[in-house]
Amino acid sequence: MASPIIITPAQVATSRDGEVVMLCLSGNWQITASPPRWEQPALDRPLRRIVLQAAAIGDWDSSLALYLSAARTWSGQQGVELVEQGVPAEVGRLAALLAPKPTPPAPQPQLADLVASVGQATHQLWQETKDLAQLLGECAYSLGRFIRGQAQFRWRDCFTEMQQCGALALPIVGLISFLVGVIMAYQAAVQLRQFGADIYVADLVGLSVVREMGPMMAAIVLAGRTGAAFAATLGNMQANEEIDALETLGVSPIDFLVMPRIMALFLMMPLLALYADFLGIMGGLVVTASILDIPSSLYWIETKSIIDLSDLSTGLIKAATFGLIIGLCACLRGLQAERSAVGAGRAATAAVVTSTLLIIVSDAVFAVIFNILGW
Amino acid sequence: MNTASGKSKFAIEVEGVECRYGERVVLTNVSFAVKPSEIFFIIGGNGCGKSTLLRHLIGLKQPVQGQVKYFGRDFTHADRAGRQELLRTFGVLYQNGALWSSMTLAENVALPLELYTQLDRRERARIVSLKLAQVGLAGLEDYYPVELSGGMKRRAGLARALALDPAIVFFDEPSAGLDPITSLKLDELIRQIRDTLGTTIVIVSHELPSIFDIADRVVMIDSGARGVIAEGEPNQLREASPDQRVREFLNRRVAAVQQQQGILHP
Known part of the structure; x- marks a missing residue:
């Protein structure tokens, strides 16, 4: 019959004889079984020597070395002689590795200097702007090669990406746009009803969706969905040396990887924005038909009368620009990714943050430009 | 050569x-x-x-x-x-093969041929088969890199590095x-x-x-x-x-x- 394994816990028995302290170590010294820690002997009476008797120990591991090292350090500091008896030689060597060594002084923590922080942030922003501008330049150069038929552009990759960022994004873009239309119609209905201007819900929803919310919602969804995917893919390729392999083959990663992706987004975004416009308007229609008792046909006619081609083209121009921004930011972050497993994850996060920020900024710029142009 | x-x-x-x-x-x-x-x-x-x-x-x-x-x-x-x-x-075999993960082995090996030769699809396929056989991976044309062991990936990477002789x-x-x-x-x-x-x-x-x-x-x-x-x-x-x-x-x-x-x- 198998006998149960009995683990004797590690123990230290202390006895004192005049100026000598005797420490008798016994049991199994295992780091997982909470072995005793070094306790300094009382110094109320003069102490000359500590005898560490370890002949009775069973199994041992690093915990014994830790104990021995603490005993050595303490006795060294107090000027007390330490006599080790029966301590395995390997433990002695391990403990010696823990002996205090001169360490370089740690840098003094400094309070962040406001001016320096602002300076660094500005420098970083400038650097990132330059990187983005450089990528934009390289893409323009690549576009030139593409037009002359010299680029190593793969339409097959472009179509695959178009399917990924276009067709496969339809459900999520559709749902979000529809709900945004519903929300806007509800908000408008509450206010306009007070003035008996219920029918103008159609104008408000229609114009806001076509000019702003449709392209914006499609862009935000694509930044999170496709932008992150692009950055993570390129980041992984970077870590796996796949991009190096392309370069040593004489293939420009811009032609081969970046351009098909940007092209796919640039072509798909206006279509997605149109789709988002339609579903946003539908969302408004459902709300007005159900709570304001406005017939669907009337809502539709009102919407058609208020939206003209300039509104539609405004939205489409924005959508194409947003597509360009998402593609550029995602590819830039992917190509900049560190060559490590975390690099791709960080690149994906950075791509979403940067592209969302730039989408909002460019939307504000468009608002000013279209206002000046009177569109 | x-x-x-x-x-x-x-x-x-x-x-x-x-x-x-x-x-x-x-x-x-x-x-x-x-x-x-x-x-x-x-x-x-x-x-x-x-x-x-x-x-x-x-x-x-x-x-x-x-x-x-x-x-x-x-x-x-x-x-x-x-x-x-x-x-x-020159061709380069990277540490882990650096195969393009979205392409099959055949596509990986064929890409240099596609870019730098005038060979048609059938001739390219024959060269791909030859290169894969040369590194002991005959018949694995349609495998993706993720389906291969470390040693096989390196062999496939070598086949790609050798594609243009x-x-x-x-x-x-x-x-x-x-x-x-x-x-x-x-x-x-x-x-x-x-x-x-x-x-x-x-x-x-x-x-x-x-x-x-x-x-x-x-x-x-x-x-x-x-x-x-x-x-x-x-x-x-x-x-x-x-x-x-x-x-x-x-x-x-x-x-x-x-x-x-x-x-x-x-």
């Missing part, structure tokens, strides 16, 4: 190259030459700059000083067209992480490629069995010296190098005084 035109008697000439990693100078004044059809190893300890040197040789990084020549033609300062042409004289093939740590038998087979494959096609082989590695098995000559670089500390035949260097670091490395033995330091820390 792509025997790049040139009158030089060397396949590769590295002249006074300085390599930096960011602002840090890793190697300085590195010079050596590799003869055609030679199996040449770049050896050295971890972190000595072997892989950085390789990145400079294959054009992924630009040397701060010095130049790299292939068959007598300057690669470092070549214009775009010249550079593109010289890039086609380059005059030179660079290997970055080909045996790292492979079991002894797989590593031995890869070494045999490398020798076979050299013997069959007369390809010049440059290998960055610190695997002693491979070095003594297949290397014709080695160059050893050292992080302390930031450059080349020895060049020659491996057996000769092991026995008779005047530099203790070289003898220690090639004999896999350190001086007795150092050995006694600590249990865990050499």
Whole structure:
């Protein structure tokens, strides 16, 4: 019959004889079984020597070395002689590795200097702007090669990406746009009803969706969905040396990887924005038909009368620009990714943050430009 | 066989190259030459700059000083067209194969052919089959890289590096992480490629069995010296190098005084 394994816990028995302290170590010294820690002997009476008797120990591991090292350090500091008896030689060597060594002084923590922080942030922003501008330049150069038929552009990759960022994004873009239309119609209905201007819900929803919310919602969804995917893919390729392999083959990663992706987004975004416009308007229609008792046909006619081609083209121009921004930011972050497993994850996060920020900024710029142009 | 035109008697000439990693100078004044059809190893300890040197040789990084020549033609300062042409004289096998993960093995091997030859689809497929058979992966055309083991990925990477029958093939740590038998087979494959096609082989590695098995000559670089500390035949260097670091490395033995330091820390 198998006998149960009995683990004797590690123990230290202390006895004192005049100026000598005797420490008798016994049991199994295992780091997982909470072995005793070094306790300094009382110094109320003069102490000359500590005898560490370890002949009775069973199994041992690093915990014994830790104990021995603490005993050595303490006795060294107090000027007390330490006599080790029966301590395995390997433990002695391990403990010696823990002996205090001169360490370089740690840098003094400094309070962040406001001016320096602002300076660094500005420098970083400038650097990132330059990187983005450089990528934009390289893409323009690549576009030139593409037009002359010299680029190593793969339409097959472009179509695959178009399917990924276009067709496969339809459900999520559709749902979000529809709900945004519903929300806007509800908000408008509450206010306009007070003035008996219920029918103008159609104008408000229609114009806001076509000019702003449709392209914006499609862009935000694509930044999170496709932008992150692009950055993570390129980041992984970077870590796996796949991009190096392309370069040593004489293939420009811009032609081969970046351009098909940007092209796919640039072509798909206006279509997605149109789709988002339609579903946003539908969302408004459902709300007005159900709570304001406005017939669907009337809502539709009102919407058609208020939206003209300039509104539609405004939205489409924005959508194409947003597509360009998402593609550029995602590819830039992917190509900049560190060559490590975390690099791709960080690149994906950075791509979403940067592209969302730039989408909002460019939307504000468009608002000013279209206002000046009177569109 | 792509025997790049040139009158030089060397396949590769590295002249006074300085390599930096960011602002840090890793190697300085590195010079050596590799003869055609030679199996040449770049050896050295971890972190000595072997892989950085390789990145400079294959054009992924630009040397701060010095130049790299292939068959007598300057690669470092070549214009775009010249550079593109010289890039086609060599293939590179990266550490983990670096296969394009979204493509099948056949597509991986076929891409260089698609880009740089006028062959039609059927001819390309035949060459792909030949290259995969050459590295012992016949019939795996439709597999994706993720479905392969580490050794198979490296073989597939080699098939891709050989696709255009380059005059030179660079290997970055080909045996790292492979079991002894797989590593031995890869070494045999490398020798076979050299013997069959007369390809010049440059290998960055610190695997002693491979070095003594297949290397014709080695160059050893050292992080302390930031450059080349020895060049020659491996057996000769092991026995008779005047530099203790070289003898220690090639004999896999350190001086007795150092050995006694600590249990865990050499």
